[in-house]
Amino acid sequence: MSxxxxxxxxxxxxERLILATARELAEQLGWDAVTTRRLAERIEYSQPVLYSHFRGKREIIGAVAxxxxSEMAAALRAAASAADSPRARVSALARTYLDFAAHNPAVYDAMFQLDGGLAFAKENTPGPxxxxxxxxxxxxxxxxxxxVHPALFTEVFWAALHGLATLTRAGRLPPEETERRTELLVDRLAML
Incomplete structure (x- = not known):
């Protein structure tokens, strides 16, 4: 090896250490607690080392997103592959999506709520x-x-899942009804 x-x-x-530490801090204390100074202290490198990898917090959020x-895509594919019928796949996708959002709130925020400088639904949308x-x-x-165009249907389904995840997490929808909401979404939107 050279x-x-x-x-x-x-x-x-x-770089993986920086991202893992940022994610850990965000999950524990929220994204406001993720600063380059705090990250540098936690990983025991100087702030200039952080800036040699990322231009700032916005880029770190984007990288975490x-x-x-990638993690969400892998989880969704695993859930779909374990299901034995179209309805079971759709239901598994919905549950997996909502579980991912619930168990990884800071990552979910980085993906969909915070400005990580990422483009969505454009030519320059990143591969993950x-x-x-x-x-x-x-x-x-x-x-x-x-x-119905499959991509359009997927956008609507995704938007519904995002709404459920966001509203439940914000306390605007009672969490004990998540299962019934998920089943209703699957039953109403998926033409099975």
Whole structure:
């Protein structure tokens, strides 16, 4: 292994440490607590080292969002592959999405609520965000119904899930009804 390869590997490891630490802080204390100073202290590197990886908090949020999108895509695909019928796949996707949002609130915020400098639904949308959408589209396309464009159906389904996740987390929807809401969404939107 060359010196350059070792340096690249160390840089990648340092970047993963920064992101893992930012995520941990955000999950524990909220994104307001994630500062470059606090991150530098936690990872035991100087602030200039942080800035050699990321231009600031906005870029860190964006990077956490991309990691989260990859994790969500993998979870959605695993849930869909374990289901044995179209309805079971749609139901599994909905539950997995809502579980991800509930168990990873800071990551979910980075993905959808905070400004991480990421473009959605554009040519320059980063691959992990496109892949998370594709993970939904792969199973939802088969239940969109006649004459309904699968991507449009997936957008509406995703928007409904996002609304449920956001409103439940904000305390505006009682969490004990999450299961019934999920079933209602699946029954009404998916043409099964």
């Amino acid at each position: 010196v350059q390869e070792r340096k690249e590997r160390e840089r990648a490891a340092r 991309l990691v989260g999108a 965000l496109k892949d998370a959408f594709a993970a939904l589209l792969e199973s939802l396309g088969e239940v969109a119904g006649d004459g």
